[in-house]
Amino acid sequence: MSKKRKLFTAGQLNDWLATTSQSASVSGHLKSSQTEVEHLDDVMQSEVRILSEFRNKPHKVSRDCEARNPFLPYDPEMYICHLGSGHAVLLNKFNVVPNHYLIVTTEYEEQASALELKEFQALAETQHEFPTLFFYNSGREAGASQPHRHLQALPISEIPLNSTLPELTEDVQSLPELPFSHCIAAVNDQQTPEQWYSTYLAMLQKLNLNNQPDELKPYNFLMTRQWMLVVPRVQGRYENISVNALGFAGLFLVKNREVLDSLRAKGSSEVLKAVSGTS
Numbered sequence: 001m002s003k004k005r006k007l008f009t010a011g012q013l014n015d016w017l018a019t020t021s022q023s024a025s026v027s028g029h030l031k032s033s034q035t036e037v038e039h040l041d042d043v044m045q046s047e048v049r050i051l052s053e054f055r056n057k058p059h060k061v062s063r064d065c066e067a068r069n070p071f072l073p074y075d076p077e078m079y080i081c082h083l084g085s086g087h088a089v090l091l092n093k094f095n096v097v098p099n100h101y102l103i104v105t106t107e108y109e110e111q112a113s114a115l116e117l118k119e120f121q122a123l124a125e126t127q128h129e130f131p132t133l134f135f136y137n138s139g140r141e142a143g144a145s146q147p148h149r150h151l152q153a154l155p156i157s158e159i160p161l162n163s164t165l166p167e168l169t170e171d172v173q174s175l176p177e178l179p180f181s182h183c184i185a186a187v188n189d190q191q192t193p194e195q196w197y198s199t200y201l202a203m204l205q206k207l208n209l210n211n212q213p214d215e216l217k218p219y220n221f222l223m224t225r226q227w228m229l230v231v232p233r234v235q236g237r238y239e240n241i242s243v244n245a246l247g248f249a250g251l252f253l254v255k256n257r258e259v260l261d262s263l264r265a266k267g268s269s270e271v272l273k274a275v276s277g278t279s
């Protein structure tokens with residue numbers, strides 16, 4: 001890497017993300033997209049971002065480009081720092097929300113194999129910086145486009161799902177309020193990464209996602225300072241509506257108004273049921 005390795009310092013992440021975003025935007029390396037926002041009321045509330053006609057993300061990528069791993073080597077203009085857990089923090093090159101960042105393993109590791117304790121150590125290091133929705137798409141059917149392990153971090157505090165959630169306990173449970181198959185539990189910053197890791201493993205077990213040690217069944221993982229959620233997946237999209245982990249937090253990204261109309265017509269809860277294989 002041409003950029004010097006920089007170690008994470010508590011309290012600095014917001015500034016580092018903003019400064020790097022600014023310079024990468026000016027140099028043209030950061031390809032942010034503009035969106036309009038609409039709200040949908042269903043069993044769960046959701047916020048839908050509709051991409052503007054012109055999007056910076058290439059629609060068609062060449063074979064070479066498709067085969068190249070964007071995280072190894074990573075684009076030096078996207079580099080923020082390294083964490084004590086060993087991961088690199090990178091800006092998401094094709095962001096919709098400012099300062100969307102990625103936590104990637106420095107060596108190649110499979111997105112489809114289980115998260116390890118070190119990933120929960122990375123979350124513990126970064127979660128104090130500002131309110132963040134962390135998420136993970138494991139497998140193409142879960143919305144992943146890259147097979148190199150990467151957690152994603154969206155710096156937002158308003159999450160539509162929160163308005164549907166009752167008071168949670170630390171027990172792994174399935175809530176009648178949520179229309180899709182899932183496991184959820186309360187977490188807090190008094191807990192250790194080891195406790196989070198064990199909650200995550202209990203969720204995989206309960207949802208029967210880990211009967212093959214090296215390759216889990218597709219799933220989404222989401223975590224905030226208040227809760228952890230795991231959802232099994234059977235398909236990456238329902239008709240023309242693509243869904244990744246964010247859909248289960250009530251956040252959708254659609255490429256145009258036609259897809260928004262499909263989502264409205266079907267109902268977000270029906271779409272979430274379909275992509276999670278909920279009967």
Ligand code: AMP
Pocket residue numbers: 070071075078090091092093094095102137143144145146147244
């Ligand atoms: P996923 O689609 O869930 O596998 O997440 C991969 C993420 O990596 C997407 O949100 C992309 O926008 C982002 N991405 C793709 N190429 C790059 C790159 N060169 N540098 C940083 N982020 C990237």
